[in-house]
Amino acid sequence: MADAETYEVLAVKYGTHAERMRADNFLSPGPRMTAAAAAAADDHSTPMPLDYFIWVVRNAKRTILVDTGFSLAEAPLRARKLEHEPRDVLKRLGIDAARIEQVVISHLHYDHAGTLDHYTGARFHIQEAEMRYATGRCMCDESMRKPFTVDHVCQMVKNVYSGRVQFHDGDGEVAPGVTVHKAAGHSQGLQAVRVKTANGHVVLASDATHFYENIEQRKPFSITVNLEETLRTYDRLQELASTPKQVVPGHDPLVLERYPAWKPETQGIVHKLDAPRLD
Numbered sequence: 038m039a040d041a042e043t044y045e046v047l048a049v050k051y052g053t054h055a056e057r058m059r060a061d062n063f064l065s066p067g068p069r070m071t072a073a074a075a076a077a078a079d080d081h082s083t084p085m086p087l088d089y090f091i092w093v094v095r096n097a098k099r100t101i102l103v104d105t106g107f108s109l110a111e112a113p114l115r116a117r118k119l120e121h122e123p124r125d126v127l128k129r130l131g132i133d134a135a136r137i138e139q140v141v142i143s144h145l146h147y148d149h150a151g152t153l154d155h156y157t158g159a160r161f162h163i164q165e166a167e168m169r170y171a172t173g174r175c176m177c178d179e180s181m182r183k184p185f186t187v188d189h190v191c192q193m194v195k196n197v198y199s200g201r202v203q204f205h206d207g208d209g210e211v212a213p214g215v216t217v218h219k220a221a222g223h224s225q226g227l228q229a230v231r232v233k234t235a236n237g238h239v240v241l242a243s244d245a246t247h248f249y250e251n252i253e254q255r256k257p258f259s260i261t262v263n264l265e266e267t268l269r270t271y272d273r274l275q276e277l278a279s280t281p282k283q284v285v286p287g288h289d290p291l292v293l294e295r296y297p298a299w300k301p302e303t304q305g306i307v308h309k310l311d312a313p314r315l316d
């Protein structure tokens with residue numbers, strides 16, 4: 038029965054940005070806090086590192102990749118530390134990048150949509166609004182195009198022309214038990230992925246919430262193109278998951294503490310999000 042399908046969900050860490058401060062990760066003090074409380078809670082000079090992930094969703098029938106990360110060549114251009122090229126970590130999981138058939142791109146920012154050319158057999162799932170945004174007039178402004186890399190966007194345009202893109206507008210299905218949901222705010226057409234697991238529905242939020250703190254404290258990330266949509270998206274993500282705790286942020290190092298390693302030797306690299314949380 039198709040709707041009985043459940044999946045293993047893996048967070049795969051491939052990079053990190055250690056030299057990062059709290060001030061880099063929040064738009065402004067949270068709206069629920071008074072100015073005095075915000076000042077006390079938010080020492081903006083405290084380090085707050087950020088990890089880079091891609092996600093693997095799989096069962097006996099299929100393997101779906103969520104985001105493709107960025108390449109070794111791009112890391113120094115963005116002053117980031119790349120620990121593994123994403124396809125090399127996938128190899129350790131027994132996955133050949135060239136044989137993956139379905140890739141969901143949460144949004145077209147440089148750290149989510151690079152190395153598209155490694156996935157030569159894939160069909161790419163993306164929101165119409167994200168493609169419009171990344172190829173439209175907003176990109177005339179440096180401040181809005183900064184998180185994008187033009188080569189990634191051009192590669193996605195080429196994929197459209199070769200018939201390898203599946204567009205979604207709002208909610209859409211990738212496979213039985215795997216759906217995408219527009220989760221805009223950080224980017225115009227960001228989408229989250231909801232996956233049915235043996236422990237209920239897990240929501241891969243990607244950059245709809247970079248850290249647990251963004252969604253839990255309702256303190257949006259520093260890159261926010263629409264504040265109101267960002268806050269509505271937080272509500273939607275929590276509704277989509279079986280419990281609010283099962284919304285998985287896109288860049289939080291805490292993910293690796295809150296979920297068990299896939300295998301002992303993948304501690305700190307590949308962790309299992311379909312398992313119950315450890316905390």
Ligand SMILES: [Zn+2]
Pocket residue numbers: 144146184223224244
């Ligand atoms: Zn982003």
Ligand SMILES: [Zn+2]
Pocket residue numbers: 146148149244287288
């Ligand atoms: Zn990101």
